[in-house]
Amino acid sequence: MKEETYPFVMRCLPYETYALAPCISAETQLYHHDRLYKGYVDRLNGALANYPALHGLSLRELLKWPENLPEAIRTAVVRNGGGVYNHQLYFDSMQPFCMEQDPKGVLLEAIIRDFGSLRDFRELIKETAEGQFASGYGWLVLDADGTMKIMATANQDVPDLKRYIPLLNVDVWEHAYYLQYQNRRVDYLNAWFRLINWRKVACRYEEAYAEVEEKRLLRGEGDLPTVFEGEASVEDSWLSEAEETEFFFVP
Ligand code: MN
Numbered sequence: 001m002k003e004e005t006y007p008f009v010m011r012c013l014p015y016e017t018y019a020l021a022p023c024i025s026a027e028t029q030l031y032h033h034d035r036l037y038k039g040y041v042d043r044l045n046g047a048l049a050n051y052p053a054l055h056g057l058s059l060r061e062l063l064k065w066p067e068n069l070p071e072a073i074r075t076a077v078v079r080n081g082g083g084v085y086n087h088q089l090y091f092d093s094m095q096p097f098c099m100e101q102d103p104k105g106v107l108l109e110a111i112i113r114d115f116g117s118l119r120d121f122r123e124l125i126k127e128t129a130e131g132q133f134a135s136g137y138g139w140l141v142l143d144a145d146g147t148m149k150i151m152a153t154a155n156q157d158v159p160d161l162k163r164y165i166p167l168l169n170v171d172v173w174e175h176a177y178y179l180q181y182q183n184r185r186v187d188y189l190n191a192w193f194r195l196i197n198w199r200k201v202a203c204r205y206e207e208a209y210a211e212v213e214e215k216r217l218l219r220g221e222g223d224l225p226t227v228f229e230g231e232a233s234v235e236d237s238w239l240s241e242a243e244e245t246e247f248f249f250v251p
Helices: 024-047 059-064 072-090 105-115 117-131 184-192 198-218 241-247
Strands: 136-143 148-154 164-171
Touching: 024 072, 059 072, 072 164, 105 148, 117 136, 117 148, 117 184, 117 198, 136 198, 148 164, 164 198, 164 241
Parallel strands: none
Antiparallel strands: 136 148, 136 164
């Protein structure tokens, strides 16, 4: 499928504005999506308007080789293009909360392979996002070496797309949570974790893994790390019983 190019269009939320409440309120979503994200789309298009040579490039292509952008618009494209890319991934990676949802299959096996357990993964991505100084994002990415990594980026920076393929991110700018959680970033992260759309993350992982594997084989680098044999289990639940009960009282 051909990726979107200039003029970039503001994507609709894949659920109702109020659908993530009480974890993320309708007010937060409305302001975040309709105002802030739209602003990035408009400014990105504005920056690119007079540069027809760039109109055939996808957002990923623009952000992958920032050094190739004309100097006059490089900062504007990196900041606003990053703002568009990051928000699209963030909004698209969530869904209304449901108890049944957990990573499964190949993605679950890869999480256990790269992070030890579901619980270790959950703690690491939360700690990393919580520890991002000031504004930025927490990320789960697939490294070119075939393993998943967790990292944080500042402002609207994307991970180095020459090396990493983003699978999931979480916005830790204050505008993502302050209306509801004030300065309690960790409470917001706990709530966000319950909204992750693992089905989408799994699709991204499988596509990204195939892409990375193909490149490695082309370079003659041999096989990627193998995933565990047999069924991965979700017995190692994300939430303790106390946390599950507590969840329903999240503001
Ligand atoms: Mn944001």
